[in-house]
Amino acid sequence: MKARITVMPKRTVLDPQGKAVKHALESLGFREVRDVRIGKFLEVDLDTGDMETARRLVDNACQQLLSNPVIEEYRFEITP
Amino acid sequence: MKARITVMPKRTVLDPQGKAVKHALESLGFREVRDVRIGKFLEVDLDTGDMETARRLVDNACQQLLSNPVIEEYRFEITP
Numbered sequence: 001m002k003a004r005i006t007v008m009p010k011r012t013v014l015d016p017q018g019k020a021v022k023h024a025l026e027s028l029g030f031r032e033v034r035d036v037r038i039g040k041f042l043e044v045d046l047d048t049g050d051m052e053t054a055r056r057l058v059d060n061a062c063q064q065l066l067s068n069p070v071i072e073e074y075r076f077e078i079t080p
Numbered sequence: 081m082k083a084r085i086t087v088m089p090k091r092t093v094l095d096p097q098g099k100a101v102k103h104a105l106e107s108l109g110f111r112e113v114r115d116v117r118i119g120k121f122l123e124v125d126l127d128t129g130d131m132e133t134a135r136r137l138v139d140n141a142c143q144q145l146l147s148n149p150v151i152e153e154y155r156f157e158i159t160p
Contacts, residue, residue, distance in 0.1 A: 006121050007121075008121065008123070018122075021122070021145070021146070024145055025141055025145060028141075028144060028145060030137060030140075030141055031127075032126050032127045032128045032133075032134075032137060033124060033125070033126060033127070033137075033141075034125040034126065034127045035123075035124070035125040036122060036123070036124050036125075037122070037123045038120060038121070038122050039120070039121045039122075039123075040118060040119070040120065040121060041086050041087075041088065041118070041119045041120060041121040042098075042101070042116060042117070042118050042119075043088070043115075043116070043117045043119075044113060044115070044116050045113070045114040045115040045116075046112050046113060046114065047111075047112045047113070047114045048112045053112075054112075057110060057112060057113075060110075061105055061108075061110055061113075064108060065101070065104055065105060065108060066101070
Protein backbone atom coordinates (compact mmCIF):
# COMPACT_ATOMS: atom_id res chain seq x y z
CA MET A 1 0.00 0.00 0.00
CA LYS A 2 1.04 3.56 -0.56
CA ALA A 3 0.49 6.47 1.81
CA ARG A 4 0.64 10.10 0.73
CA ILE A 5 1.08 12.37 3.73
CA THR A 6 0.92 16.15 3.83
CA VAL A 7 2.31 17.98 6.87
CA MET A 8 1.61 21.72 7.04
CA PRO A 9 2.24 24.46 9.58
CA LYS A 10 -0.98 25.25 11.42
CA ARG A 11 -2.87 28.33 10.24
CA THR A 12 -2.28 29.98 13.60
CA VAL A 13 1.49 29.52 13.36
CA LEU A 14 3.90 31.78 11.48
CA ASP A 15 5.50 30.19 8.43
CA PRO A 16 8.81 32.02 7.88
CA GLN A 17 9.80 29.73 4.98
CA GLY A 18 6.54 30.55 3.21
CA LYS A 19 7.04 34.27 3.83
CA ALA A 20 10.57 34.10 2.40
CA VAL A 21 9.36 32.32 -0.73
CA LYS A 22 6.54 34.83 -1.15
CA HIS A 23 9.04 37.70 -1.08
CA ALA A 24 11.37 35.89 -3.46
CA LEU A 25 8.50 35.34 -5.90
CA GLU A 26 7.52 39.00 -5.66
CA SER A 27 11.05 40.12 -6.40
CA LEU A 28 11.04 37.84 -9.46
CA GLY A 29 7.97 39.69 -10.70
CA PHE A 30 5.20 37.31 -9.56
CA ARG A 31 2.96 40.08 -8.22
CA GLU A 32 -0.24 38.03 -8.12
CA VAL A 33 1.05 35.91 -5.22
CA ARG A 34 -0.95 36.75 -2.10
CA ASP A 35 0.23 34.10 0.33
CA VAL A 36 2.53 31.07 0.42
CA ARG A 37 2.60 28.30 2.98
CA ILE A 38 5.14 25.49 2.84
CA GLY A 39 4.99 22.04 4.31
CA LYS A 40 6.23 18.53 3.68
CA PHE A 41 4.93 15.83 1.40
CA LEU A 42 5.82 12.20 2.06
CA GLU A 43 5.26 9.13 -0.07
CA VAL A 44 5.51 5.98 2.03
CA ASP A 45 5.44 2.42 0.66
CA LEU A 46 3.96 0.02 3.17
CA ASP A 47 4.36 -3.72 3.39
CA THR A 48 0.81 -4.53 4.43
CA GLY A 49 -2.33 -5.41 2.52
CA ASP A 50 -4.78 -4.27 5.16
CA MET A 51 -6.20 -0.75 4.88
CA GLU A 52 -7.01 -0.42 8.58
CA THR A 53 -3.50 -1.52 9.62
CA ALA A 54 -1.98 0.93 7.15
CA ARG A 55 -4.17 3.76 8.39
CA ARG A 56 -3.28 3.13 12.05
CA LEU A 57 0.42 2.79 11.25
CA VAL A 58 0.56 6.06 9.30
CA ASP A 59 -1.41 7.92 11.94
CA ASN A 60 0.98 6.70 14.65
CA ALA A 61 4.02 7.55 12.52
CA CYS A 62 2.69 11.08 11.95
CA GLN A 63 2.15 11.62 15.65
CA GLN A 64 5.45 10.13 16.80
CA LEU A 65 7.88 11.30 14.15
CA LEU A 66 6.60 12.84 10.96
CA SER A 67 4.87 15.90 12.35
CA ASN A 68 5.15 18.19 15.35
CA PRO A 69 1.55 18.29 16.63
CA VAL A 70 2.17 21.56 18.48
CA ILE A 71 2.79 23.58 15.33
CA GLU A 72 1.84 21.29 12.44
CA GLU A 73 -1.20 19.44 11.20
CA TYR A 74 -1.19 16.42 8.92
CA ARG A 75 -3.52 14.61 6.58
CA PHE A 76 -3.00 11.49 4.52
CA GLU A 77 -4.59 9.19 2.00
CA ILE A 78 -3.82 5.52 1.48
CA THR A 79 -4.16 3.65 -1.79
CA PRO A 80 -3.63 -0.05 -2.53
CA MET B 81 -7.38 31.05 -6.84
CA LYS B 82 -5.44 28.50 -4.85
CA ALA B 83 -2.55 26.38 -6.13
CA ARG B 84 -1.41 23.20 -4.41
CA ILE B 85 2.09 22.28 -5.55
CA THR B 86 4.01 19.09 -4.83
CA VAL B 87 7.77 19.03 -5.42
CA MET B 88 9.45 15.62 -5.14
CA PRO B 89 12.96 14.29 -5.72
CA LYS B 90 13.07 12.45 -9.06
CA ARG B 91 12.87 8.66 -8.86
CA THR B 92 16.40 8.40 -10.26
CA VAL B 93 17.83 10.65 -7.54
CA LEU B 94 18.84 9.55 -4.05
CA ASP B 95 16.66 10.94 -1.28
CA PRO B 96 18.83 11.00 1.88
CA GLN B 97 16.10 12.68 3.93
CA GLY B 98 13.67 9.92 3.00
CA LYS B 99 16.25 7.26 3.85
CA ALA B 100 16.90 8.85 7.25
CA VAL B 101 13.18 8.95 8.07
CA LYS B 102 12.77 5.33 6.95
CA HIS B 103 15.52 4.24 9.36
CA ALA B 104 14.07 6.36 12.15
CA LEU B 105 10.65 4.76 11.62
CA GLU B 106 12.21 1.28 11.66
CA SER B 107 14.00 1.99 14.92
CA LEU B 108 10.67 3.13 16.39
CA GLY B 109 9.20 -0.27 15.47
CA PHE B 110 7.45 0.57 12.21
CA ARG B 111 8.71 -2.52 10.40
CA GLU B 112 6.15 -2.43 7.58
CA VAL B 113 7.76 0.66 6.05
CA ARG B 114 9.41 -0.29 2.76
CA ASP B 115 10.35 3.09 1.33
CA VAL B 116 9.99 6.78 2.17
CA ARG B 117 10.43 9.72 -0.15
CA ILE B 118 10.14 13.28 1.05
CA GLY B 119 9.36 16.42 -0.86
CA LYS B 120 7.72 19.79 -0.40
CA PHE B 121 4.10 20.82 -0.44
CA LEU B 122 3.17 24.44 -1.14
CA GLU B 123 -0.18 26.17 -0.85
CA VAL B 124 -0.18 29.41 -2.83
CA ASP B 125 -3.00 31.98 -2.84
CA LEU B 126 -3.18 33.81 -6.15
CA ASP B 127 -4.73 37.17 -6.89
CA THR B 128 -6.15 36.28 -10.29
CA GLY B 129 -9.51 34.95 -11.45
CA ASP B 130 -8.25 33.40 -14.68
CA MET B 131 -7.37 29.71 -14.62
CA GLU B 132 -4.98 29.90 -17.58
CA THR B 133 -3.08 32.86 -16.06
CA ALA B 134 -2.82 31.01 -12.76
CA ARG B 135 -1.58 27.85 -14.44
CA ARG B 136 1.12 29.72 -16.40
CA LEU B 137 2.19 31.68 -13.33
CA VAL B 138 2.55 28.57 -11.16
CA ASP B 139 4.40 26.67 -13.87
CA ASN B 140 6.87 29.54 -14.26
CA ALA B 141 7.30 29.89 -10.50
CA CYS B 142 8.03 26.15 -10.21
CA GLN B 143 10.66 26.31 -12.91
CA GLN B 144 12.32 29.51 -11.72
CA LEU B 145 12.25 29.15 -7.96
CA LEU B 146 10.15 26.44 -6.35
CA SER B 147 11.86 23.37 -7.78
CA ASN B 148 15.27 22.35 -9.03
CA PRO B 149 14.45 20.73 -12.40
CA VAL B 150 17.74 18.79 -12.39
CA ILE B 151 16.85 16.68 -9.39
CA GLU B 152 13.18 17.39 -8.68
CA GLU B 153 9.86 17.08 -10.43
CA TYR B 154 6.72 19.02 -9.65
CA ARG B 155 2.99 18.77 -10.16
CA PHE B 156 0.20 21.12 -9.18
CA GLU B 157 -3.54 21.61 -9.18
CA ILE B 158 -5.39 24.90 -9.18
CA THR B 159 -8.82 25.48 -7.69
CA PRO B 160 -10.98 28.63 -7.75
